[in-house]
Amino acid sequence: xxxxxxxxxxxxxxxxxxxxxxxxxxxxxxxxxxxxxxxxxxxxxxxxxxxxxxxxxxxxxxxxxxxxxxxxxxxxxxxxxxxxxxxxxxxxxxxxxxxxxxxxxxxxxxxxxxxxxxxxxxxxxxxxxxxxxxxxxxxxxxxxxxxxxxxxxxxxxxxxxxxxxxxxxxxxxxxxxxxxxxxxxxxxxxxxxxxxxxxxxxxxxxxxxxxxxxxxxxxxxxxxxxxxxxxxxxxxxxxxxxxxxxxxxxxxxxxxxxxxxxxxxxxxxxxxxxxxxxxxxxxxxxxxxxxxxxxxxxxxxxxxxxxxxxxxxxxxxxxxxxxxxxxxxxxxxxxxxxxxxxxxxxxxxxxxxxxxxxxxxxxxxxxxxxxxxxxxxxxx
Numbered sequence: 001x002x003x004x005x006x007x008x009x010x011x012x013x014x015x016x017x018x019x020x021x022x023x024x025x026x027x028x029x030x031x032x033x034x035x036x037x038x039x040x041x042x043x044x045x046x047x048x049x050x051x052x053x054x055x056x057x058x059x060x061x062x063x064x065x066x067x068x069x070x071x072x073x074x075x076x077x078x079x080x081x082x083x084x085x086x087x088x089x090x091x092x093x094x095x096x097x098x099x100x101x102x103x104x105x106x107x108x109x110x111x112x113x114x115x116x117x118x119x120x121x122x123x124x125x126x127x128x129x130x131x132x133x134x135x136x137x138x139x140x141x142x143x144x145x146x147x148x149x150x151x152x153x154x155x156x157x158x159x160x161x162x163x164x165x166x167x168x169x170x171x172x173x174x175x176x177x178x179x180x181x182x183x184x185x186x187x188x189x190x191x192x193x194x195x196x197x198x199x200x201x202x203x204x205x206x207x208x209x210x211x212x213x214x215x216x217x218x219x220x221x222x223x224x225x226x227x228x229x230x231x232x233x234x235x236x237x238x239x240x241x242x243x244x245x246x247x248x249x250x251x252x253x254x255x256x257x258x259x260x261x262x263x264x265x266x267x268x269x270x271x272x273x274x275x276x277x278x279x280x281x282x283x284x285x286x287x288x289x290x291x292x293x294x295x296x297x298x299x300x301x302x303x304x305x306x307x308x309x310x311x312x313x314x315x316x317x318x319x320x321x322x323x324x325x326x327x328x329x330x331x332x333x334x335x336x337x338x339x340x341x342x343x344x345x346x347x348x349x350x351x352x353x354x355x356x357x358x359x360x361x362x363x364x365x366x367x368x369x370x371x372x373x374x375x376x377x378x379x380x
Contacts, residue, residue, distance in 0.1 A: 001038060001039070001040055001041075001044055001105070001106060001107030002038070002039050002107075002339070003036055003037070003038050003039075003339035003340060003344075003374075004036065004037060004039060005035060005036050006034060006035060006036055006037050006138065007035075008034045008035050009034065009134075009137060009138070012032075012034055012134075013025075015133065015134075015137075016032055016130050016133075019125070019129055019130055019133055020125055020129070020182060020185060020186055020189075021125055021126065021129075021130050021182060022178060022182060023178040023179050023181075023182050026370060030372065031370075031371075031372060031373060032126060032130060032372075032373050033362070033372040033373065033374050034134055034138075034374075034375060036374055037139075037374060037375050037376055037377055038339075038344065038360055038374060038375075038376040038377075039376070039377055039378075039379055040107075040145070040376060040377070040378050040379070041107075041378070041379070041380070042378060042380065044105075044107050045145045045378055047105075047110065047111065048103070048105060048111055048145070048346060048348055048358060049145070049348075049355045051101075051103065051110060051111040051280045051348070052101055052348040052349075052350050052355040053350075053353070053354075053355050054280055055101050055113055055116070055280055056350055056353050058271055058274070058275055058278070058280075058281075059116065059262055059267070059271075061274060061275075062261075062262075062267055062270045062271050062274060063089065063258070063261050063262065063267075065270060065274060066261050066267070066270060067085075067086055067089060067261075071266075071270070072085060072261075074266060074286075075260070075261070075264045075266040075267075075299065076233075076264070076266070076299055076300070076326060076327055077233075077236075077260055077264070078236055078241075080236075080241070080242070080245060081232075081236055081245060081257065081260070084245055084248050084257050085257050085258050085260060085261065087248075088248075088256045088257050088258040089258040089261075092256075093162075093252055093253075093256045094159040094162040094163055094225075094252050094254065095159070095254055095255050095256050095352075096152065096155050096156070096159075096254060096255065096351065096352070097155070097255070097351065097352040097353070098118070098121070098151075098152065098155070098255075098349065098350065098351045098352070098356075099116055099117055099118025099119075099121050099262070099349070099350055100116075100117045100118070100121040100123070100347045100348065100349050100350075100359075101113060101115075101116055101117075101347070101348040101349075101350065102114040102115050102116075102117065102345050102346070102347055102348075102367070103345065103346040103347075103348055104282075104334035104336060104345065104346075105346045106336075106337040110279040110280055111280060111346065111348070112280060112281065112282050112334050113268075113271075113280055113281055113282065114282075114331070114334070114345065115265055115268065115297070116262055116263065116267070117263070117347075118255070118259055118262050118263050119231050119232055119255055119259045119260070119262075119263035120228075120229050120230065120231050120255075120263075122179055122180070122183050123347060123359050123361065123373060124148070124183050124186055124187065125182060125183065125186040126359055126373045127146065127148055127347065127349060127357055127358065127359030127373075128146065128148035128149040128152070128186070128349075128357065129149060129186070130373075130375075131144065131146065131359065131373075131375035131376065132144060132146045132149075134375050135375065135377055139377050142377040142378060142379055143377065143378040143379075144357075144375075144376060144377055144378060145357050145358050145376070145378060146357040146358075147356050147357050148349045148351070148356040148357040149190065151351040151352075151354060151356040152187075152190040152351060152356075153190050153193045153194050154194075154351075155351050155352055156190055156191045156193075156194035156196060157194040157195065158352075160194055160195060160196055162252075163196065163224070163225045163252060164224045164225065164252075165197075165224055165225070166195070166196055166197055167196065167197040167198070167199070167224070167225065168191055168196055168197070168198050168199075168225045168226070168227055168254070169198075169199050169200075169201050169217060169223050169225065169226045169227070170184050170187060170188050170191075170198055170199070170200050170201070170226075170227045170229075171184075171200075171201050171202070171203050171206060171226055171227065171228045171229065171230060172184040172200075172202065172203065172228070172229040172230060173202065173203050173204075173229075173230060174202055179369075180229050183229060184200060184227075184229050185200075187227060187229075188200060191227075199217065201217050201218070201223075203228075203230050205217070205218050206223065207220075208240060208243050209222075213246065213247075213250075214247065214250055214251070215243070215247055215251055222250075223251055224250070224251060224252065225251070225252045225254065226251055226252070226253055226254065227254045227255075228253060228254070228255075231263070231300075231302075232257055232259060232260045232263070233260065233264075233300050264299055264300065265297050265298070265299050265300070265301070265329045266286070266299050266327070266329060268282075268284040268329050268331060269284045269285050269286050269329055271284070272284045272285070282331050282332045282334060283331070283332040284329055284330065284331040284332070285329065285330050286327075286328070286329055286330075287330065288330050289330050289331075289332060292332060292333075293309070293310065293311045293312070293332070293333035294309075294310050294330050294331060294332055294333050295307060295308070295309050295310070295330070295331050295332075295333050296308040296310065296328055296329075296330055297328065297329055297330075297331060298321075298326045298327065298328060299326045299327040299328065299329065300326040300327075301321065301326070303368055303369040304319055304363075304366045304367050304368035304369065304371075305319055305320065305321025305322065305368070306319060306320065306321040306322075307319050307366050309333060309365055309366065310333075311333070316365075317364070317365045317366055318366075319366050319368060336365065339362075342362030342363055342364065342371075342372065343362065343363060343364065343365060343367075344360050344361070344362050344374070345360070345361050345362075345363075345367045345371075346358055346359075346360060347359040347360065347361060358376070359373060360373070360374050360375075360376055361373055361374070362374055
């Protein structure tokens with residue numbers, strides 16, 4: 001694994017915008033950064049792919065353990081949702097069941113899990129479409145670990161018969177940066193490629209019919225299938241939470257409510273308890289680890305918010321945010337390698353248990369929402 005400079009295409013902004021990535025720059029500097037790329041050997045990609053499949057196996061076991069031992073309360077999940085989570089885990093309602101494992105990796109040891117973004121993961125279109133288009137234009141003779149787009153379309157096609165009416169509403173908030181808007185537009189494209197009809201709707205425009213006891217859109221059309229780019233913990237904190245839980249018998253929410261188990265960082269100490277010393281895991285606990293450099297993370301944090309890095313008991317880096325009341329976990333610090341342009345984190349994608357490709361984000365010691373996305377290639 002090595003990082004090398006590359007000349008950006010002179011029309012790169014136009015190229016990525018044409019593919020849907022209108023959110024490609026922040027404050028005058030690129031978020032999509034093709035001034036460099038990461039080069040991998042096939043054996044390194046094999047190692048990342050194998051770790052992705054193995055981590056999915058571990059998460060299945062951890063989910064069973066959480067439910068068998070009544071741990072949902074320790075995850076900070078509201079008790080009214082517990083029965084719905086258990087039912088969804090057992091019944092497996094239609095889902096893409098996709099997500100992004102954030103991994104520490106530098107080619108000199110096994111990939112190590114930081115966390116699993118599997119409820120509302122972003123950086124999708126960058127990993128699935130934009131970097132492949134870049135590779136074809138700049139390095140057409142090389143390969144890339146990128147099968148995410150095809151696997152998403154195939155999974156939509158697989159669950160389409162289970163979605164009444166063949167129609168899916170795609171709900172999100174109108175974020176100022178446009179990242180959620182770009183992500184939801186891309187996911188609509190994958191659903192439409194699978195033959196489904198789609199409608200975009202803002203979360204605030206979803207209504208509740210007291211007569212029909214159903215959620216409806218602005219045209220008073222029943223929402224039977226809804227993909228939501230809005231975390232379950234936020235949904236359950238809304239005024240309509242009781243109606244939401246009631247709706248689970250009639251509306252298919254994608255992703256389903258059982259994702260609250262895996263997307264919560266309280267799962268990390270559970271994994272370490274079940275599989276201590278596993279080469280793809282880092283030591284993790286709900287209490288500060290006894291010695292050693294470590295990272296404090298909020299249970300429900302997003303985009304690197306409210307994270308602190310402790311070395312020798314002293315905070316050497318930290319971020320602010322609004323997640324400091326959700327509880328904490330402590331995870332052993334993985335020494336990210338500085339490749340000269342930042343510290344890379346591997347985003348290894350999985351769709352229904354099948355590894356699906358990866359993307360790379362660079363930032364400082366804490367990866368936040370200002371991280372750069374840098375493409376990669378595979379070379380012998």
